[in-house]
Amino acid sequence: MDFTLSNEQRSWQMTARKFAEEEIRPISLERDEIADPRETFDWEIIKKGSKLGFRTLAVPKEWGGHGTDFVTQALVMAELAKADSAISKTFSQCWKWSHLIAAACSEEQKRRFLKPFLEDDTFLLGKGISEPSAGSDNRLPPDDPKAGLKLRAERHGDEWILNGEKCFIANASVGKLFFIDARTDPNAPLRQGTTMFLVPRDTPGFRIGKVFNKDGWRFYQNGEMIFENARVPHANVVGPVNGSDMKTQQAGDRTGGDLFGDLELAANALGVCDDACGMALTLARTKKQSCARS
Amino acid sequence: MYNLHLSPEQLQIRDTVRDFVVEVIKPLALKPERLEARARPLLVQALDKAAEMGLRTLALSEDCGGAGADNLTCCIVTEELAAGDPDVAAVLAQTSTLAQALFDRLMTAEQRARFLPPFLTDHRYHLALAEHEADRDAALGINYHRPQTSHAPFKTAAVRAGDGWVVSGSKDGVVGASLATLFVVRASVGEGGIATLLVPRDTPGLSVTETGTATRSRHGACGAVAFDDCRVPAENFLGVESPLAADAGRHIPQDQALNLGIGRAAYEAALDYAQVRTQGGRPIIEHQAIGAKLAEIAIRLEVARAAIWQAAWASDHPDAFADRSLPDLPLTTIAAVFASEAIYRAVKDAAECFGAMGVMRDMPLQKYVHDARICLHAGAGNSEAKLRIAEALARYRRPASAAVLAAE
Structure with missing residues (x-):
């Protein structure tokens, strides 16, 4: 067992720490104060972070990304979260789906979507699973065809027509490309009747509804997605039809999204806790009470 | 009996x-x-x-x-x-x-x-107690069980002038400040004395600043009250006792009852929702993860209520301490520490029963979490409250002047 950080890992950590202190912390509270949840977002911080590599951190090197390992990703998330948990999450949300692209997309899809993702500092990613009546329903038995997500996709020639809605979807109002899970066989249980699609923001018939007004993570955009005869080319099907299984089977993942998701929340929370403890220690070392004796 | x-x-x-x-x-x-x-x-x-x-x-x-x-x-x-x-x-x-x-x-x-x-x-016509001061050092220190060398007098002072008193200074965290008609003000008098005076809201020089809901540390239309040479007649002098000072740690546990009400609101909301929200083909209350969570909430609230009601009954029957029916302990302080922690946890769990909706601002659950967190920080906080309980266990009795502080 060796917990020593490599020079590269240390370097990413320091870059993230500096960016968090100098760029994120000064805007964190003011972004939180904004009452309209759609207005809390700030593209400048995304662009600045993107130029430092924080948006494309998890894209493999052979595709032009930084190809960092999970340890580096955890370090960077914690450092960014020290200054603002929600801004850290907005960046790492892109890594989550970078992993999915690497694991599940075809070479042709990678060419079509990874290239613009890497070139555009404002290109953010998301994935739509949850629906108003399907949260944990997607994971619970029984394997009833009526259980789980309802968003429907029907094939018409080279296209799929999507109808339904998603809710709480991260980066919904700011993302340019989304993975969307849809039911393609309504008579089969969720795991045997769901297909994953790549849906660009400008897909006809696809729009964003409201942005949810959360009590925390104000910067992070969780929104509704509405599909009204949205037309998605067959070339955008990820993996086999009826084979989404809510996760990347190729990666052997059985956690519902991907292995990265659990690591992500833990590392982010660690950063928040680290900063809170730091503030408490500073206060405890400097504030004087019951000092009548001195 | x-x-x-x-x-x-x-x-x-x-x-x-x-x-x-x-x-x-x-x-x-x-x-x-x-x-x-x-x-x-x-x-x-x-x-x-x-x-x-x-x-x-x-x-x-x-x-x-x-x-x-x-x-x-x-x-x-x-x-x-x-x-x-x-x-x-x-x-x-x-x-x-x-x-x-x-x-x-x-x-x-x-x-x-x-x-x-x-x-x-x-x-x-509402009444408010203007006692707390922002910078007053009334907290117990590391040598909590020894006499404090300073009585930490109030910075707000009342000075005799002619046939009346002139009050000057400022108070914060005053419950009901925004609407009170009469303020009961604790102030320093003379050399190290403390007195209580009645100061009507319309006294020239008195001003109230309401504390915003987001930044306050207490429930109840809190605010800061400033006294700029407020003159009141001599007949408004009430005495030296603090109106709410009972035996330290045995006063009416009204703040804790309030805390309990917040917990119950969250619990009832979660219980209702768990019976109507269906996932996995059945109401979520029938799923063990939610059932166990609701059970834990019920346990925490019931035990908190038992502690609060016992402390309340004890404050009605101080003789029950004397005849050894009740333990010789600061029961209200004990109820405060237990209830605030148990209820905060219960409210957090109740919000979790709502999934993502539990953190939305257009749902009441996040409000209950905020409200319960305020109770967690009430008074000087639970760390300090535990020291007060420790003093009782050590059979240490604070001298009278300090006992008044302990009632805060």
Whole structure:
């Protein structure tokens, strides 16, 4: 067992720490104060972070990304979260789906979507699973065809027509490309009747509804997605039809999204806790009470 | 003689207040625009109706025109009110408790004749205790069980001038500050003395700054009160005792009853939702993960209520300490520490039953979490409260001047 950080890992950590202190912390509270949840977002911080590599951190090197390992990703998330948990999450949300692209997309899809993702500092990613009546329903038995997500996709020639809605979807109002899970066989249980699609923001018939007004993570955009005869080319099907299984089977993942998701929340929370403890220690070392004796 | 029956009167008033909360307070309190922590003006309309029902004068003796309710009954009522709105509950509890202390115990006949009639006739006449000061060092230190070398006098001072007193200084965290008609002010007098004076709101030089909902540390329309050479007649001198100072740690656990009401509101919301929300082909209450969570919430709230009611009953029956029916412990402080931690956890769990909706600002769950967190930081906080309990365990008794501090 060796917990020593490599020079590269240390370097990413320091870059993230500096960016968090100098760029994120000064805007964190003011972004939180904004009452309209759609207005809390700030593209400048995304662009600045993107130029430092924080948006494309998890894209493999052979595709032009930084190809960092999970340890580096955890370090960077914690450092960014020290200054603002929600801004850290907005960046790492892109890594989550970078992993999915690497694991599940075809070479042709990678060419079509990874290239613009890497070139555009404002290109953010998301994935739509949850629906108003399907949260944990997607994971619970029984394997009833009526259980789980309802968003429907029907094939018409080279296209799929999507109808339904998603809710709480991260980066919904700011993302340019989304993975969307849809039911393609309504008579089969969720795991045997769901297909994953790549849906660009400008897909006809696809729009964003409201942005949810959360009590925390104000910067992070969780929104509704509405599909009204949205037309998605067959070339955008990820993996086999009826084979989404809510996760990347190729990666052997059985956690519902991907292995990265659990690591992500833990590392982010660690950063928040680290900063809170730091503030408490500073206060405890400097504030004087019951000092009548001195 | 151990007996946990509530009296018919206690049951009746509980039901009456519970109905009032459902019919009047909740429809107002749960309006979406009120749920955001930073914009929650006091529900004056509900407060007025509660006053008309007699809840403003609940603890005041029948002789003085009140309902003469004992401490346990007051705590039951406060829990019910707080399940609807903690601010309404806190303001009513404060006025009722102070009215009992002032009119039944501390005022002279002359003062009572002057202040009681207007208090009784005006349903909007509220009382507030101006005691806490921002920079006053009243917390226990590492040598908590030894006498403090300083009595940490109030910076707010009252100086004798002619046939009256001149009060100057400032207070913060004053419950009911934004609407109180009469302030009960604790101030330093002379060399190291502490006195209590009655300062009407319309006294020239008195100004109130309301504390925003998002930044305050107490429930109940809190604010800061500044006294800029406020002159009051000599007859407004009340004495040296603090109106709310009972035996340290054995006062009425009204803040804890309020805390409990917040917990119950969250619990009832979660219980209702768990029976209507279906996932995995059945209501989520039938899933073990949610069932166990709801059970833990129920356990925490029931045990907290037992501790609070015991402390409330004990404050009504101090003789029960003397005859060894009750342990020689600061039961209210004990209830405060246990209840605030248990209820905060219960409220957090209740919010989790709602999944993502539990953190949305247009749902009440995030408000309950905020409200319960405020109780967690009440007074000088739980760390300090534990030191006070430790003092009792060590059989250390704080000298009188410091005992007054302990009642804060």
